[in-house]
Amino acid sequence: MPENDLPAPDHAARRPADIRRWRRYLADERAEAATYRDLASRRSGEERAVLLALADAEKRHEQHWLDLLGDDAGRPLRGDLRTRMLGVLARRFGGVFVLALAQRAEARSTYGSEEFATATMAADEQIHEEVVRALATRGRNRMSGTFRAAVFGANDGLVSNLALVLGIGASGVSSQTVLLTGIAGLLAGALSMGAGEFVSVRSQRELLEASTPDPKSATALPHLDVDANELALVYRARGMAMDEAQGRADRVLAGLAATGTLAPEVLHDENAEAATDADDDLETHGTAWGAAISSFCFFASGALIPVLPYLLGLTGGQAIFVASALVGVSLLITGAITGLLSGTSPWSRALRQLAIGFGAAAVTYVLGLLFGTTVG
Incomplete structure (x- = not known):
């Protein structure tokens, strides 16, 4: 079925709103094709071929709108902000983050409800989402171990130390005591995370070695x-x-x-060996010492943020407000990154992360207030 399987509307019947919309589609198709070509330039082998094929498909869609517009195509427009940002990221970075964004961009296609888009184009966009999802999944699998350590480590540090600092601060103790408590919580939590990750990875490797003929x-x-x-x-x-x-x-x-x-x-049993190799790649990526050090650093980087106001000399409610604001922004960022990589809405994941973190901190803050009142 050809891309331009719809009859061109009569020139006199063209509405200005239609022309503006078609020109926007045209700009977006050009920007998406450029994004896929930029991504392909950073790939090789089959991934490069798939991305170039996606760019060719977007080029066919571009031609459809050019045929409809005719002389009304005018000077090229810029794509919408999301598509332009996607292109910038593809040129600068590439990688799984851009593929995850491209997956969401394909999912937002409105060709299914666009009367001047062909059924072939709407179907293409649906399949493109699955193609990009598959490419992004490869990257997600490759980085799953590191990503898990980074997100869980940083979030544990943010939430646990904010809860600790707010709980102690609400009890009415001095700012110096809150600072020392926060630093102690940072070190204790980071050491615990590092030790736990070391034991986890080492134990997993030992189990796999024990199962190898x-x-x-x-x-x-x-x-x-x-x-x-x-x-x-x-x-x-x-x-x-x-x-x-x-x-x-x-x-x-x-x-x-x-x-x-x-x-x-x-x-060896081939099936069991393949499954073991896959588990080894995903679950025991890197050495036990590497996992321990990275977990220590990720937790410490998150746990440091609630302590920063006290290190800078802030006290009382001002320090609590600044610590909460800094942690809130950090939770929004980590939640949004999680959403992007999982192919879901970054806003919903960011708000979920914020609600969980502040919910835990609120509990300890209330307990600190009650404890301070009781002691007083």
Whole structure:
């Protein structure tokens, strides 16, 4: 089905509002095509080819609006602000953040309700969203371990230390006591996060290593009783059906008898090995020490923010207000980033993060007020 499968409206029947809208569509299509080309320039292989194909599709949509506009196309307009910002980010950075933004841009297409857009164009935009989603998913998977440590670490630091500082401050103690409490909370929390991440990653690696077949076991295969064929038990223990395990064991030993050589990998189950490799990539990215240090730094960077007003000499309600404002902005930023990367609304995620953080801090603040009143 051709892109311009709609008859061009009579020139005299063109409404100024239609022409303005078509010119806006034209500008957006040009900007989106440029964005995909910029992203493709930072990629190679299949990802580059897919992005260039998306740019070609946007070029076809651009031609549709050019055909409708004819002499009314006029001088090129700039795309809308969101599309222009997407192009700037693509030229400067590339990466999964831009792909996540592009996914949301494709999801906002109005061609489904646009009478002068073809059914093919509307379908293209729906499929483009899925294409960009798939490309963004690759990046999300690659950065999942680091992203988890960054978001959870920073948010834990922000929320826990704000709650601690507000709770202690509301009890009526001196600003110096609040500052010392905040610094103690920063160090204790960061050390706890770092130690916990170290133990978690190291334990996960040790579990995976314990589940990996010992290559030395393959040296015993030439001496197995062919009739008993203990090798089949290995495959059955790994989840194969009895007949399948026996067949594979027979093939391995027959190959050994024919060639006299045997690769250690014969003890591995391909499916289990692939799953283990995938888990290893996503869950144990980096070393245990690297994970511990990054978690320490992320938590400390978040926990430092509620303490900053006190370090700068602010006291009382003024310090509490500034600390809350700084943490609020930080929570909005981390929530928005989470929303962008997950392909959902950054505003809803930002507000959710803010509500959770301030909710926890409000509880400790009220407890601090009650405790201060009781002591007084």
